[in-house]
Amino acid sequence: MGNETGGLHLFGSSFVVENNSIVQNGNLTSAPGDPTGGIVVESIPGAPIMPQDIRHNTIADNLAPGAAGSAGLVCNTGAGTGAVQCDSSIRGGNERPGEDVQTSGSCAILYSNVTGITSGAGNVSVAPIFVSTATRDYHLAAVSPGIDIVDPSSAATVDIDGDSRPNGAGYDMGADKR
């Protein structure tokens, strides 16, 4: 949160990224290094480096200064390097100058709430409704549409606060279990 160039830059690595709130990173005007916004994944040619899983994360309100940068989640992976799995996550409010960019590249997106994307199993595009973005509180509000609607086969057992998942009728989107 509040990191100047971006949240997370993964290059030629294996990863499991789960239950993280990656929010309010970057800016629209300038950033040192390689501007990322939320998350950028880059692969190196060759055999897949597994796992590459991004699940139950809240990636919101990140900014990047130009077309070369990211904003929400970008998967710059080449042929034969394996698909990045991204499920049960929320992406919204991520911007580059003049455009919303929630996701680009070759991410495999499932059971997520991504502004502008409704294709793919379980994906929706609706306002996520957090408790208070002004105070950096990205817990799900009681009326959030992300409650109880994600991948029923999710393996997550806790949320960002250590609370047990699932709770209620199903799993919740993003890092927080309401």
Place this chain on the structure above:
Amino acid sequence: MVLAPGSYVENVSISDTTLNIIGNGTRIFPPGFVPGSPFSVLLGADVSLEDAILEGGNSVGIGVGLGCSSSSLRLIDVTVRGNDYAGITVENCTLRLTDPTIRGNAQEGIQLRTGSVLTLRGSGILDSGFHGQHVTSSAVDIR
């Protein structure tokens, strides 16, 4: 090793040994008159550090809060803040962080270079000058 509470002006460097350190909330920062880092682990060391604050690494490009090379390091409830370079920089290092606060470092919060393994639980990486985390040719598990 149990440290007495307080502030220590040190460039701590641990190599080729096994050491468990209980910090008791102590602050460790390097002397201001030479470039350096408050805490470094290298050359096959196996170290755990609990309940400490690492800050004030000075000189751009050198002043990392915590450096780890070719070693194993576990941090529990450690704060890394206000360093002139990255908060944590590791290479060929196995690093486990539990409930860290990494805040206000001039470059990356955590910088993983080649051949490292990071397990991060309960992360708080805030207000870095560059990325929160920058990972190259390593394996990470962040939850």
